[in-house]
Each structure stands twice: as structure tokens, then as C-alpha cells.
Amino acid sequence: MKKTLSLAMPFFALLVLAGQFCPVRAAETKPAQDKAAIVNGAVITTRELDRAVQGIQRSLLRAGRVVSPGKLGELRKRVLENLIEQELLFQESQKNGVKIEKARVNAEVERLRKQFPSKEAFEKGLKEVNLSESELRFYITRQLTIQKFIDKEFVEKIKISEQMLKDYYDNHKNFFKKPxxxxxxxxxxxxxxxxxxxxxxxxxxxxxxxxxxxxxxxxxxxxxxxxxxxxxxxxxxxxxxxxxxxxxxxxxxxxxxxxxxxxxxxxxxxxxxxxxxxxxxxxPSMMAYLDVKEKIRQHLKDMTLRREEKQFMHELKVKSKIERFFDQDKEGK
Structure with a gap:
């Protein structure tokens, strides 16, 4: 089960969902106007935040939706919070010594490249989101590192018993009715x-x-x-x-x-x-327990993972030093 992003998705979708990044986290000596947040000394720049927000706006526009000026500030805050959480998870993964092999990164880059009709189209796509291939590799490495950490610390430890599966089935009969x-x-x-x-x-x-x-x-x-x-x-x-x-x-x-x-x-x-x-x-009929058993297992795992991640993130934020900086004009206020 994967809680984070599917690296089979086009990379611009990944950028929208997971936020942006900078190849090297800035030091706290950077001018205040260049900072969106500081997470345990690591700076999330306004460039990262702007690029993430713009990516989401482009994605919504393709779907025929537009973020109104009055909602832009709320969107920026939500995206910034996502970037902060990504940074916290990455920092934890580094503390736990999580490493990703270069071959794995190469494989993911190649998978993304194959989603484009040609090498030229792939490079054009990178330029459209103002991204170099080295930055893309850095981003993929970060995401794989975070995912590996989540898998090790949470996913692999989640155990769903047979009794839990049967209880869920018996207590949620309406979910399994076939009209x-x-x-x-x-x-x-x-x-x-x-x-x-x-x-x-x-x-x-x-x-x-x-x-x-x-x-x-x-x-x-x-x-x-x-x-x-x-x-x-x-x-x-x-x-x-x-x-x-x-x-x-x-x-x-x-x-x-x-x-x-x-x-x-x-x-x-x-x-x-x-x-x-x-x-x-x-x-009308009921879906048989054996036919839905694995779907129930996945659902319960997802619920458990979300709950544990939420608690873990809360604890991380409490013990971390996080400073947030907001540009009032960009917030649409």
C-alpha cells in the first residue's frame, strides 16, 4: 500500500500533489522576503511555494476550474503546510538513515520519460514547469526516501486480523449491498x-x-x-x-x-x-465476504495509516521549530 505519490504519474502531476523543492535547502541567513517557512533550520523558499501554487492552478485550469483571488491565500497556506510536512518527513528519514539507490532513481526517471512521445517532448515538459533534470532527480530521490521511511515506520507494521475484517463486514452491511x-x-x-x-x-x-x-x-x-x-x-x-x-x-x-x-x-x-x-x-444481493475481503483489508490499512500519520505529524510539529512567513498581498487579503 502506498500512501504517497505514484511515480508512474506524469511529473507535473507529482509536482502539483507533493509540492516543490530546491536542490539544496537554504540556510537561515537568506533574506526574510525569500523565505516561506523555516523548518528546523531548513528554508522553504517563496520560489518553491510559488511554483507549487502555480502548478496547482495550472492543473485546475486544465480541469476548467479557477482559484478565485479570495481563495488564493487559503490555497497558499495549504500548500505551504504540505511542503512543511514533506520537509519534516524527509528530515526524519535522514535521521533514520534511509537511503535510496541511484538505480531506483534512474528507473523512475526512465518511467516518467517513457510517458512522453519523444526525448524532446520530455525536455519541453521540464521547461514548461521550469525544472531541470537534476532537480527532477533530486525530487524523485526525496519522494522515494520519504515513502521508504513511511513504509518502514508505518505500513509494514500495520496488521489487520481476520476478526477485524469480519467485524467490519458484519457492521457495514450497507456498503456491500448490490442493487x-x-x-x-x-x-x-x-x-x-x-x-x-x-x-x-x-x-x-x-x-x-x-x-x-x-x-x-x-x-x-x-x-x-x-x-x-x-x-x-x-x-x-x-x-x-x-x-x-x-x-x-x-x-x-x-x-x-x-x-x-x-x-x-x-x-x-x-x-x-x-x-x-x-x-x-x-x-438485489449482498457481495460475498470472500469477494470483498481484500478490499476491506486495504481500506482498514488506509484508515490506520492516515490516523497514525496524522498523530505522528502532530508530534513532529510539536517538537520541531517551524516559522511561517506570509506575503499579505499574495494571500489575497
Whole structure:
């Protein structure tokens, strides 16, 4: 189980999630305006903080989200706290003599490089986040060191007994309920959102003709392959199994009202007109304990790890000397 970052992710995602770094921690003699925090004498620079915040902003922007000026200060504080915690964990790993082999770092760099179509694209990606390959290697080394420390001090010591697994299963039955499901195929005749009544009538008439052929005994799946305009056409219209809440309501209501082998009347959705054939139904059921046992184990390990890490971090902060510096303008105040 890994609590920290997956090094299989693109490195810019790693930077967003784990914060930034500087190849050599600055000494306390650095000008105050260059410091975001000092952690037991190690300086986290404003450059590191700025770059981490900007990385998150870019990531959010790609997802169509923007951090408002009023929320920027809160974001900066949260990111800084993450950087402080990373630094504390790294310092603890060094106290415990944790080392990472160069070959392991090389392997992770190569794995990241392979996620780009070419060496040039990889180098361009580094430049876009203002990062050299040596800095990337330094960052990977730090993260691997921290992860190794977490594994040794926490993960490897977590033991989940069989009784704990069974108790969780028995006390959380609602988590393991499987709702009723149907398996259905459909034939879709699309309607343009801007279609007029004449065009809608024409589309409906086309599906009515197909429905008549189904009623006369022609194979539904073969007709779906020939006439359906849905992505599932290549599979004979098969949508597989689904439960309530997965489909558009009018489609869902029609599907769940049918018995296996039955075909619906024409159903209208925002996508167009559908014919639906239910091919199977599964009643509500409970997931078997043996089927979910390992998922429960992982969940309990995750919960235990989060709890122990939180307590450990609290204790670290209490005994550490941490100074935080905030730029009022950058905080959006």
C-alpha cells in the first residue's frame, strides 16, 4: 500500500500533489522576503511555494476550474503546510538513515520519460514547469526516501486480523449491498438538439419501422448493428448490466419496467429515440465476504495509516521549530 505519490504519474502531476523543492535547502541567513517557512533550520523558499501554487492552478485550469483571488491565500497556506510536512518527513528519514539507490532513481526517471512521445517532448515538459533534470532527480530521490521511511515506520507494521475484517463486514452491511441490475440492448436514432418537429417525426418514423421488424421476429442485435447510431451499435446495442441512477431517467424507467426478452415502446431522451430490449435481470444481493475481503483489508490499512500519520505529524510539529512567513498581498487579503 502506498500512501504517497505514484511515480508512474506524469511529473507535473507529482509536482502539483507533493509540492516543490530546491536542490539544496537554504540556510537561515537568506533574506526574510525569500523565505516561506523555516523548518528546523531548513528554508522553504517563496520560489518553491510559488511554483507549487502555480502548478496547482495550472492543473485546475486544465480541469476548467479557477482559484478565485479570495481563495488564493487559503490555497497558499495549504500548500505551504504540505511542503512543511514533506520537509519534516524527509528530515526524519535522514535521521533514520534511509537511503535510496541511484538505480531506483534512474528507473523512475526512465518511467516518467517513457510517458512522453519523444526525448524532446520530455525536455519541453521540464521547461514548461521550469525544472531541470537534476532537480527532477533530486525530487524523485526525496519522494522515494520519504515513502521508504513511511513504509518502514508505518505500513509494514500495520496488521489487520481476520476478526477485524469480519467485524467490519458484519457492521457495514450497507456498503456491500448490490442493487438490482438489468442488462439491456438498445437501438438509437439520434435527434439533433435543433431539430424541428418535422425532423423529429421523421426520426421517430424510422424507429417505428425498425420496431415493426423486431415484432415480426427479426434479430434485435442484428438490427442494432445496422441501424443504431449509438456507440454500442458494434456490440449489437448491448449496454451490459447497470443499476438505477446510471442512465437517463426515462431510459432507466423503461428498462427496469421490462422483463427479460421484452422490448419497450419508443423512448425519447435528449439523445434521440430508443428501442430497449432487456436481456437479463439481477435481483438485489449482498457481495460475498470472500469477494470483498481484500478490499476491506486495504481500506482498514488506509484508515490506520492516515490516523497514525496524522498523530505522528502532530508530534513532529510539536517538537520541531517551524516559522511561517506570509506575503499579505499574495494571500489575497
Amino acid at each position: 438490482e441490475q438489468v442488462r439491456a440492448s438498445h437501438i438509437l436514432v439520434k435527434i439533433d438538439p435543433k431539430a424541428d418537429e418535422s425532423q423529429k417525426a421523421q426520426a421517430r418514423k424510422k424507429l417505428e419501422t425498425i420496431k415493426e421488424r423486431v415484432e415480426k421476429g427479426e434479430d434485435f442485435n442484428a438490427l442494432a448493428r445496422e441501424y443504431s447510431q449509438a456507440p454500442s451499435a458494434s456490440k449489437g446495442g448491448d449496454l451490459g448490466y447497470f443499476s438505477r441512477g446510471r442512465m437517463v431517467k426515462s431510459f432507466e424507467d423503461a428498462a427496469f419496467s421490462l422483463k427479460p426478452g421484452e422490448v419497450s415502446d419508443i423512448v425519447e431522451t435528449r439523445y434521440g429515440y430508443h428501442l430497449i430490449k432487456v436481456t437479463d435481470r439481477k435481483p
